[in-house]
Amino acid sequence: MRALSRRTLLGWLGFAAWPMRAARGAPREVSVSIQNFAFAPARTQIPAGARVIWTNEDDAPHLVVASKGAFRSSALDTGDTFQFVFREPGSYDYFCALHPHMQGVVTVTAEAGRGAETGDH
């Protein structure tokens, strides 16, 4: 029962996402800016398989670190970037290890990006 409803939900998500993808393509890369000691946007939603690229636009270094350890950048100086491809659906809280009041979250949705991951970039 539980598995069935989950599959149904995923089906609905996939169905809902399809017209968007057809219209403008699934987002393959999403940029997050680091400026004024904040992640902008702080909340990012992507399909599984997509890449997030963080760029430090501050005059201070920052680190992008997943709270549960999925990823950790090196120290990003001004203009430096860090990127990570999110293959597993889920919610990824992250913060700056230098300035831990800076927080963000990447939400990775299932299916929508999976099918589109092959080839067409």
Place this chain on the structure above:
Amino acid sequence: MASKDAHVGRRQVLECMAWAGTGALWTISGGTPHALGLLGQARAETAAPFTFLQISDSHIGFDKAANPDALATLRETIAKVRAMPARPAFMIHTGDITHLSRASEFDQADAAIREAGLETFYVPGEHDVIDEGRGRSYLDRYGKNAKGAGWYSFDAGGAHFVGLVNVVDLEAGGLGKLGPEQLAWIENDLRGQSASTPIVVFAHIPLWTIYEPWGWGTDDGLRALSLLNRFGSVTVLNGHIHQIVQKTEGHMTFHTARSTAFPQPAPGAAPSPGPMVVASDKLRDYLGLTRVDVARVDSPVAIVDATLAGKA
């Protein structure tokens, strides 16, 4: 001017004025803090048996608009130390020695600070522990006699000094952190100390909360301070915020030092705590060092700040 003594007294007062800069001088005597007037400063100047210096936030490697040459201003700071008429006992550096924990940055900082000719005691800032080894580079250089992430204590001039680390394993949404292992060590370290021994605690991030939205505080700082309650004289010296903030509570004096590299905005005065750009001919009004006079028995601890622009 009537006598030689009067002349000397006036010169000493003027020297003190130069040292005081825009800062203030606090003393603790019998547990009651007093802000001293100029005569009091002169007395501290002549009577203090033991003096050490604090420098902070040298950020070697920083080259942005707020100060294109952080090494040059560190060297200017050290030149002021060398020019001091009375040689201090030693120096403490309250962290952010480097900007990016690079070996070359540590090397340059070491070479510049060595010019002071003073033994120097360090604690790391968060900028000093962002190498791949997460602080390994710092510990290899400065941690030989330290515990854990780099904390230690020593005795000098009748006072007990405790260097703490509150910049490692920081948690999302949190402030600075000492952690249970270090807190247990502090408790044990202080156990053998007499309540009449002056205690000087130094760490990078302020141990008390100055401005939470910018992370300017230490989550478990109060637990450390509670261990210090029984002491008659406690001085807490920090860096991190690149400006002077001070307060006294009971027997405790809290003081943060200027950076030798670049200023940061007053709490909440800007969208972020990032490096503050000021006119280049004003930069040295915002940079500086701190001198601390520690009394041996029942006499004041004096904290005096000087800017790079002021005379030493």
